Amino acid sequence: MKLLNKIRSFSFSKPDHLAYISPTEEITYGELWRHSEQIAAFLLQENFDRHLPIIVYGHMDASMIESFLGCVKAGFSYIPVDVSIPIERIGKILTSSQAELIINTTKEELVLDDFTVTILNYENLLAEPFLHQEVDPANWVTGGENFYIIYTSGSTGNPKGVQISAHNLQSFVDWMVEDFPLKGNLRFLNQAPYSFDLSVMDLYPALASGGTIFAITKEMIARPKLLFEALAKSKTGVWTSTPSFVQMCLMDPSFTDELLPELRVFLFCGEILPVSICRQLKERFPKAQIFNTYGPTEATVAVTSIEVTDEILESCQNLPIGRPKGDTRILIVDENDAAVQPGEKGEMIIVGPSVSKGYLGEQELTDKSFFLIHGEQAYRTGDAAYMDEQGIIFYKGRIDFQIKLHGYRMELEEIEHYITNCQYVKSAAVIPIYQNEKIEYLLAAIIPENHEFEKEYQLTNAIKKELKEVIPAYMIPRKFSYYKELPMTSNGKMDRKKFREMVVQ
Numbered sequence: 001m002k003l004l005n006k007i008r009s010f011s012f013s014k015p016d017h018l019a020y021i022s023p024t025e026e027i028t029y030g031e032l033w034r035h036s037e038q039i040a041a042f043l044l045q046e047n048f049d050r051h052l053p054i055i056v057y058g059h060m061d062a063s064m065i066e067s068f069l070g071c072v073k074a075g076f077s078y079i080p081v082d083v084s085i086p087i088e089r090i091g092k093i094l095t096s097s098q099a100e101l102i103i104n105t106t107k108e109e110l111v112l113d114d115f116t117v118t119i120l121n122y123e124n125l126l127a128e129p130f131l132h133q134e135v136d137p138a139n140w141v142t143g144g145e146n147f148y149i150i151y152t153s154g155s156t157g158n159p160k161g162v163q164i165s166a167h168n169l170q171s172f173v174d175w176m177v178e179d180f181p182l183k184g185n186l187r188f189l190n191q192a193p194y195s196f197d198l199s200v201m202d203l204y205p206a207l208a209s210g211g212t213i214f215a216i217t218k219e220m221i222a223r224p225k226l227l228f229e230a231l232a233k234s235k236t237g238v239w240t241s242t243p244s245f246v247q248m249c250l251m252d253p254s255f256t257d258e259l260l261p262e263l264r265v266f267l268f269c270g271e272i273l274p275v276s277i278c279r280q281l282k283e284r285f286p287k288a289q290i291f292n293t294y295g296p297t298e299a300t301v302a303v304t305s306i307e308v309t310d311e312i313l314e315s316c317q318n319l320p321i322g323r324p325k326g327d328t329r330i331l332i333v334d335e336n337d338a339a340v341q342p343g344e345k346g347e348m349i350i351v352g353p354s355v356s357k358g359y360l361g362e363q364e365l366t367d368k369s370f371f372l373i374h375g376e377q378a379y380r381t382g383d384a385a386y387m388d389e390q391g392i393i394f395y396k397g398r399i400d401f402q403i404k405l406h407g408y409r410m411e412l413e414e415i416e417h418y419i420t421n422c423q424y425v426k427s428a429a430v431i432p433i434y435q436n437e438k439i440e441y442l443l444a445a446i447i448p449e450n451h452e453f454e455k456e457y458q459l460t461n462a463i464k465k466e467l468k469e470v471i472p473a474y475m476i477p478r479k480f481s482y483y484k485e486l487p488m489t490s491n492g493k494m495d496r497k498k499f500r501e502m503v504v505q
Contacts, residue, residue: 001142001166003173004073006208008033017185019207020062022215023230027062029210032069039070039103039125041133053077053097053149053360056194058105059084060215063122064194065203067103068148070125072166075139077146079161080194083108084218091115092159093151096361141166149360150197152297161360162197162297169204171354172300175325176205179305181265181289183209186237190215191245197297198270202240211238221245228254237262239288242270243277244488247427250277256284266290269302272395272413273319274420274427278308294321294395298369298379300354303328304393318417320392321385328352331373332387345386345396351378384411403432405439405474412442415475419444422466424451424459429486429499430477442477445499447486456482 007029010017015030027035048054054076056067064080071078079097081090083106093099094115104110105122112119141147147166151159176182188206190213192198206213214234220227227249239246239260246266249255257263266281266288273292281290295302306312306322324330332346333339340346355377358366369380384396397413412430419428426447432439446463453459460480467476487498 001072001140002170003166003204003208004069004137004140007069010207010210014210017210018212020065020213020215021187021234022060022062022217023220023226025062027066032062032066035066035126036069036073037133037135038127039067040073040135040139042125042127043070043074043076044135044139048076048101050075053079053099053146055079055081055090055093055097055099055102056105057081057083057090057102057110058122058194060190060193060217061105063105065213067105067122067125068194071103072141072147073135073139075141075145077141077149077163079149079151080199081151082193082195084193085195087112089159093161096151096159096161097149098361143167144357148200150195150297160362160365163357163360164300165357168300168354168356169200171325171327171352172200172302173204173208175327176201177209179325180205180267180291182211182238184237186211186264187214187235187262188212188238189234189236189240191221191241192270193218196270197301198240198242200301201267201269201293202238206238224248224252228252228259232259234260235262236260238265238267239263240267240269243268243273244271244427246281247274247277248485248488250280250284257287260285264288267293269293269295272417273308274417275313275317275319276420276426278313278319282310282313292319292321294393296350296379296381296383298356298381299328299350299352300356303350303352303354304330306392317421318394320388321395322393323391324350324352324393325354328354330385330387330393331378332385332393340386342387342389345384347399348381348383348385348393349373349378350381351376353377355379403439405432405442410475415442415444415471415477418467418470419446419463419477421470422463424449424463424466427486431499433479441479443479443481444477445481445483445486447484448482456480 011029011033016028019029019032020027054071056078058064068078102119144165146163147169148164149161151161188202188211190202290308291305293302293305304322304324306320329351331349334346351373358370371378382399384399385393387393397411415430416428426449428446431443433441433443487495489495
């Protein structure tokens, strides 16, 4: 596989160059390759079923990356599982994947009652007998074989395992390295846990380009003082995160190019990127380029991109997600799967080599969303969008993220977009409030910008006045509440479940 060959070449051509840095450890390309060879040799000796994936359990450590590579060198796919994932959910992943082995990269014991599964500690895989063994590349995962499987939330409450093949991943990595300014021994910020596919956007492009991964942990995110101390030493050149995470950092006035003088590229994915965030980043990091990207886990991280220029910020209230990568097509269709006209909204269908083969062991779910178009794998996203005359795509929210209130059908994300654009608002979320299983009204929860109003009702009136200029009255939430911060998930996205519990109390 081209990706593994790239990493191997760096391990020989610059073995002392750092591949990974965290506040507690550093490893070189030589060490990364050597340790992953030892893990692969161990796994091959044990004769586990190579058709079944291996779960790698841990949090943002070099040992996780070494284990990932060790698995795929031995012909196994891996499932990344972060320590923040509840034991009950790990049990569901075990049941779904039928995994026989878990590699525990933490120092803590992992107890899984009621499951017959082998749990091996990372240190035991680096056994002396395998110290200088080299694994035959003929064993490597390749082509259509699964490289990794990431579990996402399922509508039934059971997680779904998205299968990403070596071919899928190579398509993504080639695009990242060739189409983005990521060359030149850059340091890549690693904010997302490895069980979240945004992490793939920094992990493998960094290793494929000879760069260095700089990992920040959940403990650092919970303690901003530690986070900013680490960032100041990080020499980060490429920033990859959700918009929510960078918005949290922007709340600190020291988050500027003085803190991160080598930062040249911002890559955003996973959420809608607000215009307001880009304007702040342009002011604080004038030398950096900002890229907005879009893609579901089912199509390998991201499939569209656009550089957010001053011209785009001036002309767009709602940032575009850009154009698809060169080997990929995006079709926008109506409810009958007929192509819509430019400017007309429809559902996005992604067609191309980075589209997954489907959900592991879930044929019925796979058949609902995945299909072939002229021999190419296609994925029905459930995301609404339109394409302008120039072929630039604008995301318009989830097709199933619609509600009906007092007879009106509306999209919550659209309302959030307009509220966030108000001059008095930093960020916002709109929550439907139910009574007797029926939506009674909408509540807007807001982190406000600095303002001159003494009373909250005055601020609310000012926001409503702006909203009346851009959306119908029936779309304006009945109630407004204000907060200093909104809860986030471990993946750096807004935690809507916790938020709903918080505001409905």
